[in-house]
Amino acid sequence: MSAGKTGKPSGKAAAAQDRANEGSPAAAKALARESAAAAQDVAAGDASGAGTAQSPEALAARLRSEIEQHNYRYYVEDDPTVDDAVYDRLMRALQTLETEHPELITPESPTQRVGAAPSAAFASVRHAVPMLSLGNAFEAEDVAAFDKRVGDTLRGAGMLGAADETAYFCELKLDGLAISLRYEDGVLVQAATRGDGQTGEDVTSNIRTIKIIPVKLKGRAPRVLEVRGEVLMNRSDFDKMNDAQRKRGEKVFVNPRNAAAGSLRQLDSQITATRNLRFFAYGWGEVQGLPRDTDAAFEEPAPGVAAAAELPYDTHGEMLGWLAELGFPVNTRHNHMAQGEDGLLAFYEHVRTLRPTLPYDIDGVVYKVDALPAQKVLGFVARAPRFALAHKYPAEEATTTLEAIEVQVGRTGAITPVARLAPVFVGGVTVTNATLHNEDEIRRKDVRIGDTVIVRRAGDVIPEVVGPVLEKRPKDATEFVMVKQCPVCGSAIERPEDETIARCTGGLFCAAQRKQTLLHAAGRKALDIEGLGERLVDQLVDNDRVKSLADLYSLKSLELASYDRLGKKSADNLIEAIDRAREPALSRLLFALGIRHVGETTARDVARTFGSMEAIMDADEDALLTVPDVGPVVAGSIRRFFAEAHNREIVHELTKQGVHPKPDEAPVGNRLDGKTLVLTGTMPTWTRDEATRYVLAAGGKVSGSVSKKTAYVVAGEDAGSKLTKAQELGVTVLDEEGLKALLGM
Numbered sequence: 001m002s003a004g005k006t007g008k009p010s011g012k013a014a015a016a017q018d019r020a021n022e023g024s025p026a027a028a029k030a031l032a033r034e035s036a037a038a039a040q041d042v043a044a045g046d047a048s049g050a051g052t053a054q055s056p057e058a059l060a061a062r063l064r065s066e067i068e069q070h071n072y073r074y075y076v077e078d079d080p081t082v083d084d085a086v087y088d089r090l091m092r093a094l095q096t097l098e099t100e101h102p103e104l105i106t107p108e109s110p111t112q113r114v115g116a117a118p119s120a121a122f123a124s125v126r127h128a129v130p131m132l133s134l135g136n137a138f139e140a141e142d143v144a145a146f147d148k149r150v151g152d153t154l155r156g157a158g159m160l161g162a163a164d165e166t167a168y169f170c171e172l173k174l175d176g177l178a179i180s181l182r183y184e185d186g187v188l189v190q191a192a193t194r195g196d197g198q199t200g201e202d203v204t205s206n207i208r209t210i211k212i213i214p215v216k217l218k219g220r221a222p223r224v225l226e227v228r229g230e231v232l233m234n235r236s237d238f239d240k241m242n243d244a245q246r247k248r249g250e251k252v253f254v255n256p257r258n259a260a261a262g263s264l265r266q267l268d269s270q271i272t273a274t275r276n277l278r279f280f281a282y283g284w285g286e287v288q289g290l291p292r293d294t295d296a297a298f299e300e301p302a303p304g305v306a307a308a309a310e311l312p313y314d315t316h317g318e319m320l321g322w323l324a325e326l327g328f329p330v331n332t333r334h335n336h337m338a339q340g341e342d343g344l345l346a347f348y349e350h351v352r353t354l355r356p357t358l359p360y361d362i363d364g365v366v367y368k369v370d371a372l373p374a375q376k377v378l379g380f381v382a383r384a385p386r387f388a389l390a391h392k393y394p395a396e397e398a399t400t401t402l403e404a405i406e407v408q409v410g411r412t413g414a415i416t417p418v419a420r421l422a423p424v425f426v427g428g429v430t431v432t433n434a435t436l437h438n439e440d441e442i443r444r445k446d447v448r449i450g451d452t453v454i455v456r457r458a459g460d461v462i463p464e465v466v467g468p469v470l471e472k473r474p475k476d477a478t479e480f481v482m483v484k485q486c487p488v489c490g491s492a493i494e495r496p497e498d499e500t501i502a503r504c505t506g507g508l509f510c511a512a513q514r515k516q517t518l519l520h521a522a523g524r525k526a527l528d529i530e531g532l533g534e535r536l537v538d539q540l541v542d543n544d545r546v547k548s549l550a551d552l553y554s555l556k557s558l559e560l561a562s563y564d565r566l567g568k569k570s571a572d573n574l575i576e577a578i579d580r581a582r583e584p585a586l587s588r589l590l591f592a593l594g595i596r597h598v599g600e601t602t603a604r605d606v607a608r609t610f611g612s613m614e615a616i617m618d619a620d621e622d623a624l625l626t627v628p629d630v631g632p633v634v635a636g637s638i639r640r641f642f643a644e645a646h647n648r649e650i651v652h653e654l655t656k657q658g659v660h661p662k663p664d665e666a667p668v669g670n671r672l673d674g675k676t677l678v679l680t681g682t683m684p685t686w687t688r689d690e691a692t693r694y695v696l697a698a699g700g701k702v703s704g705s706v707s708k709k710t711a712y713v714v715a716g717e718d719a720g721s722k723l724t725k726a727q728e729l730g731v732t733v734l735d736e737e738g739l740k741a742l743l744g745m
Contacts, residue, residue, distance in 0.1 A: 056097060056100075056101045056104060057104065059097060060094065060097055060098065060101075060104045060109075063090055063093060063094040063097070064094065064108075064109055064110060066090055067090050067091060067094065067110045068110065068214075070090070071110070071211045071212055091110065091111070094109070094110065094111055095111050098111055108187065108188075108214075108215035108216035110211070122201040122202055122203065122265070123201070123202040124195075124199050124200070124201065124202070125190065125192035125195075125199065125200050125201065125202045126198065126199050127180060127192065127195075127197070127198060127199065127200060127226075127285065128182075128226060128285060128286040129226065129285035129286050130197050130198055130383075131178060131180060131194045131195075131197050131200070131228065131285070132197060132380070132383055132384055132385060133197065133383055133384050134366065134384055134385070134388055134389065134390040135384045135388075135389050135390065136364075136389075136390050136391075136392055137389050137390065137391045137392065138391075138392055138394075140345055142389075142391075143341060143344050143345060143348075143367075143389070143391060144341050146367070146389045147166060147340060147341040147344065148341075149386075150166050150369060150378060150386075150387065151165070151166050151340075153377065153378055153386075154166060154374055154377065154378070157377045159371075159373070159374055159377060160374075165339040165340030165343070166339070166340060166369060166374075167337060167338075167339055167369075167370045167371065168337070168338045168339070168343065168344060168367045168368060168369060168370060169315070169316040169317050169320075169335065169336075169337060169367075169368045169369075169370040170335065170336045170337070170338050170344065170347045170365060170366070170367055170368075171282055171331065171334070171335050171336075171365065171366045171368070172331060172334050172335075172351065172358075172362045172365060172366070173362055173363055173364035173365055173366050173390055173391075173392070174230040174232055174280060174282075174331075174360065174361075174362055175232065175256070175257045175360070175361040175362055175363045176230040176231050176232030176233070176256075176257055176260050176261075176360075176361075177193065177194075177230065177231045177232070177257070177260050177261045177264055178193070178194040178228065178229075178230060179191055179192070179193060179194075179203070179207065179228070179229060179230070179231050179264075179279070180192050180193075180194070180200065180226055180227070180228050180285055181207065181213065181226065181227045181228075181229070182224070182225075182226050182285075182286075183217060183221060183222075183224070183225045183226075183227070184223065184224055185221065185223060186216055186217040186220075186221030187215065187216055187217075188204075188207075188208065188213070188214070188215045188216070189204075190202065190204050191203050191204045191206075191207035191208075192204075193264070197383060201265070203264050203265070205269040206263075206264050206265075206266060206269045206272040207231075207264070208269070209269055209272045209273035209277075210231065210272075210277045210278075210279055212278060212279055212329050213279050213328075214326070214327040214328065217326045217327050218325065218326055218327040219325065219326065220291040221291070221326060222287055222288060222289050222290050222291070222310070223288055223289025223290075224286055224287065224288040224289060225284070225286075225287055225288075225326075226284060226285030226286045226287070227281050227283075227284055227285075227323060227328060228281070228282065228283040228284060228285055229279055229280050229281035229282050229283070229328070230279065230280050230282065231260050231264055231277055231278070231279050232256065232257070232260050232277070232278050232279075232280070232360050232361070233256040233257075233259050233260045233263070233275070233276065233277055233278065233360070234256070234276070234278060234359045234360050235256055235359060235360060235361065236359065237256075237275075237276035238253070238255075238256040238259050240276075241253075241259060241275060241276070242259075246444070252467075254454050254466055254467050254469075255361065255397065255454075255466070256360065256361050257361060259275070260275075260277060263275040263277055264277070278329075278360070279329055280329055280330065280331045281320070281323050281324075281328040281329065281330050282320070282330075282331070282366075284311075284319065284323070287310050287311055288310060289310070290310050290312055311372065313372075314371065314372050314373060315370045315371055315372060316368050316369075316370050316371075316372065316375075317335070317337065317370055319372070320332075320335070334351070334354075337370065338367075344367050344391070347365060347367075348365055348391050351365050352393065353720040353721055353724070354721065354724055355393070356721050357721045357724055357725060362393075363392060363393060363395075363396075364390050364391050364392035364393050365390075365391050366388060366389070366390050366391070367388065367389045367391065368387060368388040369387040369388070374387065375387040394426070394427050394428035395425075395426055395427070396426065396427050396456055396457060397426065397454055397455065397456045397466065398424045398425065398426035398431075398454070398455055399424070399452055399453065399454055399455070399469060400421050400422045400423070400424035400431075400452070400453065400455055401421065401422040401450070401451070401452055401453070402419050402420070402421060402447065402448075402449060402450065402451050402452075402453045402465065402468075403420050403421060403422055403449070403450075404419075404420040404449060405417050405418070405419055405420070405436065405442070405447075405449055405480045406418050406420060406487075407482075407483060407487060408512075409486060409487070409488050409504050409510060409512035409513060409516075410512075410513070410516055411513055411515075411516030411517045411519075411520050411594050412503065412513070412594070412596050413503035413504040413505065413506070413507070413510065413513055414501050414502075414503055415482070415483075415486075415493055415501070415502040415503060415504060416435060416436075416437070416438070417435075417436040417437070417438065417439065417442060417480065417482075418433055418434070418435060418436065419433065419434045419435070419436050419447075419453070419465050420432070420433060421433065421434060421453075421455065424455060426455055426456070426457050426463070427456075427457030427463070428457075429457070431455060431457060431463045433463070434455050434457075434462075434463040434464050434465050435462055435463070435464050435465075436464075436465055436480075437464070438500050438501055438502070439480075439482045439495075439500075439502065440500050442480050445465070445466075445467045445468070446467075446468060446470075447465055447467065447468050447480070448468065448473070448477040448478055448479050448480070449477060449478045449479075449480065450473075450474050450476060450477035450478060451468040451469070451472075451473055451474075451477050452468065452469040452472040452473070453465050453466070453467065453468050453469065454466040454467055454468075454469065482502060486504035486505075486506055486510055486512075488504070488506075488510055488511050488512040489504065489506040489509055489510035489511060489512070490506075491504050491505045491506030491509065491510060492504075492505050493505070507644075507646070511541050511542070514541050514546075514547065514548075515534075515537050515538060515541050517549065517594045518532070518537050518540075518541070518546065518549065518552070519532075519534060519537055520592070520594050521549050521552075521592035521593070521594065522537075523592075524689060525588070525591065525600050525689070526588055526589075526591050526592035527581040527584055527588060527589070527592045528577075528580075528581065528588075529552070529574070529577045529578055529581050530573075530574075530577045531570065531573055531574040531577055532552075532574060532577070532578075535564075535565065536560075536563060536566060536574075539563050539564065540555075540563075548650045548653065549592065549593070549650055549654065550650055550653035550654045550656070550657050550659075552578060553578060553582065553654070553657035553658065553659060554657060555574075555575065555578065556575070557571045557572050557574075557575045558571075560574060560575070581659075582657075582658050582659050582660065583659075583660055583661070583662055584659075584661055584662070585607070585661065585662055585663075585664050585665075586607040586611070586612070586613060586661040586662065586663055586664050587600075587603040587604040587606070587607035587608070587664045588603070588661075589613065589654075589659070589661040590603040590606060590607055590613070590616065591603035593641070593647070593650075593651075595637060595638055595641045596637045596641070597633055597634045597637040598634065598637065598638060601629075601696075601701055601702065602627075602629065602630060602634060604664060604696060605627050605628050605629060605630065606624070606627050606630065606638070607663070607664045608664050609626065609627045609628075611663050612663070613651060613661060616638070616642070617642040617648060617651065619638075619639075620639065621635045621636060621639050624638055624639065628674075665697060670698075670699045671698045671699065671700075671742065671743060671744060672695060672698040672699045672700030672701075672711075672742070672743075673699045673700075674699060674700070674701065675700050675701070675711035675712070676700070676701045676702075676703050676709055676710050676711055677695050677700055677701070677702055677703070677710070677711060677712045677713070677714060677739075678702070678703050678704070678705065678706050678710050678712075678713045678714070678722055678726070679691055679692065679695075679702060679713075679714045679716075680713060680714070680715050680716065680719045680720065680722040680723055681715050681716030681717050681718050681719030681720070681723070682716045682717045682718055683714070683716040683717075683735075683736040684716070684717075684736055685736065686736060691714065691736075691739065694739075694743055694745075695739075695743075698743050705722075706722050706725040706726050706729065706731060707729070708729055708731075710726070710729075710731050711731075711732070712731070712732050712733070712734050712739075712742070713726035713731050713732070713733050713734070714733075714734045714735070714736070714738070714739045715733050715734070715735065716735070716736065
């Protein structure tokens with residue numbers, strides 16, 4: 001939502017806009033009158049002035065107040081109450097009113113946040129109160145040492161009892177750009193970057209373009225107030241900005257933090273105004289001259305007497321609440337109070353699970369002693385406070401050298417380029433390989449062999465190459481060329497016109513596809529053949545002993561015992577597991593075949609509809625489309641699979657080897673009747689597979705992600721981001737006992 005968006009106005013505003021385009025003075029006056037009336041029509045909530053004449057001054061004040069409220073709801077609460085068209089209509093009305101009455105224009109008006117002419121350079125700003133850094137913790141032991149040091153000091157000063165724990169205010173460590181905002185008599189007069197902590201750069205004109213930063217404070221403000229906080233960019237806004245940059249052939253940024261910093265350091269603030277920057281306040285610098293009615297102890301000092309730092313509250317949390325009352329966005333949703341070491345570490349772990357769901361990047365959490373008198377006692381060391389600590393998460397990004405690009409072949413023949421990297425520690429592990437997704441992604445990111453690249457690994461996500469560091473590109477860096485033949489079997493590689501993925505055409509003739517197909521078939525959700533691991537599959541395929549899924553059932557214990565690292569007992573156990581898989585449910589065998597687009601739920605629905613493998617193989621697309629949730633893509637994929645003679649032959653060979661699938665059981669009831677459930681965490685007695693089977697048997701569906709369509713989330717121990725998402729969406733959350741009750745068990 002921004003004043004810069006275009007959209008066709010309607011009603012009175014549209015008519016006024018049309019006449020204004022004619023350019024006559026009369027048209028301009030008509031525009032002013034009718035836009036003011038239109039603004040009154042759309043002003044939300046307060047009807048006290050709607051439909052009645054107002055002075056230009058009163059209407060301008062009303063429009064500004066309305067627009068600022070909408071900015072707050074949109075940028076801070078992520079809960080807008082009007083759509084963009086209404087917002088733009090209000091902005092146009094205010095712009096028209098100020099054009100007609102220039103004397104009404106004020107520096108704090110929302111219309112003035114479009115940026116000024118380019119600046120030649122940034123002036124230096126000396127911070128009245130230094131912007132200090134924080135000490136860092138990377139291990140739990142560091143946090144324990146910090147808490148002990150704080151506790152010992154406060155007990156020694158008589159501020160903490162022998163058995164008491166320190167109270168801490170905990171915050172997210174936002175990954176953006178630190179900014180100091182200076183207000184005099186409630187009006188923004190200067191904004192500066194952290195710089196070296198003593199001196200920063202003046203970025204006032206750019207800061208003024210950020211809609212959520214107040215240019216005039218609410219209520220009665222101090223004579224001088226410096227507020228410290230973080231300017232950042234949401235990941236979704238970052239992606240949109242990079243897409244726009246890319247389409248214009250301009251530089252793209254590697255991450256939201258760099259984008260926020262680059263946006264604030266634009267010499268042309270009109271460019272900054274187009275970037276959707278956000279801000280959260282988390283502290284303060286100089287505070288002087290509190291309003292006299294705040295507290296008698298904080299009145300202005302007598303003339304000639306130096307003013308001491310004045311604060312209206314005694315805790316960090318209360319101070320942030322005060323800043324919020326003045327109009328600053330504060331991250332109240334994720335701020336938290338904690339007691340002692342255990343409380344700090346619990347907050348750290350909670351945020352770690354929450355981190356992937358946040359709309360912006362963080363690189364850790366921050367602990368601050370909450371009581372301000374205690375902070376004063378603890379004091380500072382070097383350039384950091386002794387009352388605060390930043391507890392960092394393992395770095396999610398690092399730079400290293402891309403030494404080569406190779407391709408891997410998946411079970412469906414998909415060709416995936418993989419970056420071979422100089423080893424780098426990122427996301428808590430040493431990474432040597434990272435996905436490059438596909439050929440188009442390599443071209444889009446302009447990644448070349450020999451580049452210094454940025455590698456990202458967030459949580460358990462597979463490492464990926466974000467992009468190159470162009471400033472470090474060597475002259476001999478070479479572009480990637482997709483291979484024309486499969487590196488495993490030599491078959492041609494083809495890429496359909498409507499797809500981004502290139503594929504090997506070798507099918508099961510390709511050893512790589514055969515290996516992946518066998519591992520997929522042996523998985524728990526398919527045939528569940530325990531003991532058939534990657535190392536043994538490699539040997540079986542490389543020795544040409546197993547050419548298809550059916551060949552698994554001809555294996556003997558004695559011959560298996562001759563393979564590397566597989567003794568007689570392990571061989572016997574594997575043969576028993578294979579024998580148990582001779583009578584799988586039809587849906588499991590169908591899923592084990594590895595048909596493209598056919599997942600566990602689709603396989604179950606197809607199996608229940610047709611009842612036998614023969615019926616499925618003979619079904620045409622029209623018949624397949626009668627299966628619930630099966631569309632043309634899935635139906636076409638199943639039909640093409642069984643149209644291949646060698647795939648039908650594999651099914652016949654399975655029958656010869658004594659594989660006889662059982663029809664899937666019909667739902668035991670309709671208690672769940674198509675409802676979608678999500679399972680997360682560890683349940684006390686059921687495995688997730690067991691719970692899934694019970695849900696399916698009751699007519700329900702199991703999904704891997706939470707959405708508004710989710711009926712229930714079943715949360716066990718260590719439930720993570722899915723539980724958080726369910727709570728945010730208001731989805732009913734059950735434990736194992738609740739699920740059993742739902743199933744009538």
